[in-house]
Amino acid sequence: MKMTVTAMVLALSAGAVFAEDKVTIEFAYPYSHLFDVTYEAMMPAFREAHPNIEVKFRATYESYEDGTNTVLREAVAGNLPDVTMQGLNRQAPLIDKGIAQSLEPFIAAEADFEKDGYHDAMLSLSTFDDTVYGLPFSVSLPVGYYNMDILREGGIEALPQTWDEVIAACKTMKANGIDNPIFWGWNITGNWFMQALLWSQDKAIVENGTVTLDSPETLVALEQMQEIFAECEMKNLEWKAALASFSAGEIGMMFWSTSALGAVERSQGDFELVTGPFPGLDGAPMGLPAGGNAAMLTSTSDDPAVRDAAWTWLKYITSGDGAAEVAKTTGYMPPNKAANEIILANFYEQNPNKQTAVDQLPLLRDWLAYPGENGLAITQVIYDSIERIVTGDATDMEELQQEMVEEVADLLPNG
Template structure:
């Protein structure tokens, strides 16, 4: 998945981002003023108004440059936004624009405009390749990556020094050895392993990639959940980390990412796989942390795990032209960087990523930015992924319990995936 961006960046600079929209004719359902309805997720981890402020300011700026188009924004919490949009779609009341988690079901149901119907050529070409690929169904992009993140291994430098761990781990064996030293030094969570229902699919995928598998699917797109490599990976985790008591007082199946991050900021965790938003929280708590690539079985995994949230344009109200104008405005470097910087996330575009990487104010994100262009995302373009992801979140933690059976747990999840795929084909 390697990609060289220099030529693309030069081409984008030459073309500019003001090329007229391709594939965007006159909006057939509008005459005169148009109001676009937009539902977006709340990213403010402290319960503040930062997401609402961002979208309100963006909408005002856009309206000032596009007479006759108003944007009405509604902010919903992450805990309910996906269900909210699904219900609106079911009732035939979908918004013009939704910034949410899943897009695949809506694309499969022919409810979304494709990217080439909305975006100028430079804007569509500017998405990082792994993110653009993950937004495709049948080689057509419908999901537009709104923001992204990767994962790296965080470690507490003070706890490492106190336990006599000289270097951060680069392999699984080194990780186990460091965890043993941390445990002997009295650290509560030598390695925090969040396989609870919040985000177990991402933690699991990091381990699977480190075990020389392709994660949950083969390159052709078919599920490979219970592959031999995946079974062996979870067997290693169970036998080398969980059963020896190196993962802390909360069983992995009960430990959520949020809990693990909170324990890290309290100085109770020696190591965990974290994403950029943990940086500020750890800094506020006075934790001196280090960051290295997630260790693999024999070294660096074949790819880092990438995660993206999506934004999409719905066809229902036939506002293609206006949605396209808004998206071309949204994906300018300034607007992309404003949101990413505000939330300690990564830009989904080539030019904004390069700008962030060169900005000394974002030096602490370098490890994440380096991983993103070659990252591998979960199979979010499969309409069955929502069901399969739920199964993984609910059950995969049992595979690594003392005496647990990775083969049985992964086999059961694989069967559910097969059933979900079969239902879609009916």
């Protein structure tokens, strides 16, 4: 069929208009090994619903710390993404520096925001001074991963409920020929497991702007770590190597974030995998820190179309449909009410290993950021101190605690 010249002109004009209407936004997120599959699952439905928006994915952040450092550098260089995914404990620095922008104007323009699953409990994770700066995307809690084949071979039938029981299980397994009974995730991002041991005692690592490393609870946490590492003869594995080793069926027990469950299952060897609640110091933990991340608007564009497109993307990935993909492809729990109560109504019943973290939700506590400009440096001080326990370089926990207190004090705004 031949087209007239007029028809051809009209078709070309329509194509030009469509090209002009196409809006490109840039997006950056952490942990490609966890989330690549999530965004791949989301994109077809998003493209169908919003064909005029192109999402350009930037290089993924290695960790939450890397994500914060990267955005801080990009702010200086004037090269910020339109939307960034940041750890729940890393939102405050971007707000303090005016990098993350209030979402209140966008929320106010939404007709049924709460009905879409965005309720106060969810928004509180990213609310500062009564202003919403982010929409939480995923929430995680620490859990135990167990290779039941190795445990049974090592003489263990019941999952341990306390760290003393974990240590006893290690010794039994070692006595029965199990070379590598445990990996305990001390090197997870943001001193998360340190905070887990403190919250287990109902103690926050930051209180009234002060880091509580001089507390009796901190000494208990350090001594508990020392016992686990030494008594279990734990190998000092880099965290990615530890996840790969557990997935390959080489480690009996792994204590890590539920976030990695999807990745572990996708690469799992031929063994029975069971998850269990995070053990406590003396009975069940009194609290546990909420891990996870939130989507934040950092666009510097003056174009309303770009900013609207960034909001559309940000809202979609945290909506019921978007957040449901988080649960399906990872071990994270979506904080969106619509995802959990409607879309995923039968999901956890069919996926009991992912139910473990949901059962621990009553223990949810804040994952706390350290105050001042040196928050990331304080994170590194604590990381380095724990590594000294793992390697055996530090053996006196009271002495190590005092060193930590002094080093961190030098980094705090008030000394």
